[in-house]
Amino acid sequence: MVHLQICQGTTCYVMGAAQLASLATTLPDDLRGRVRVTGCRCLGLCRDGAFGGAPYVTLDGEPLACATTESVLAALRARLA
Numbered sequence: 001m002v003h004l005q006i007c008q009g010t011t012c013y014v015m016g017a018a019q020l021a022s023l024a025t026t027l028p029d030d031l032r033g034r035v036r037v038t039g040c041r042c043l044g045l046c047r048d049g050a051f052g053g054a055p056y057v058t059l060d061g062e063p064l065a066c067a068t069t070e071s072v073l074a075a076l077r078a079r080l081a
């Protein structure tokens with residue numbers, strides 16, 4: 001089981017995390033039941049000028065910057081392979 005945490009802080013939210021939140025209900029069949037999806041407040045990764053990397057997610061605590069639905073799914077599949 002991988003824990004996918006989607007930042008819902010303001011910076012990430014406006015940079016695309018709002019769309020990522022739909023992963024909680026739209027995981028593909030090969031990932032369903034193998035990923036726990038939660039939202040969280042600002043992870044603190046957008047500070048110090050790093051807001052260009054938003055939106056951020058973490059996979060088991062490991063950050064992924066500039067997250068898109070495609071990049072998150074690829075990272076999840078790589079982790080679960």
Ligand code: FES
Nearest residue numbers: 007009012042046
């Ligand atoms: S708002 Fe997402 S890391 Fe700060």
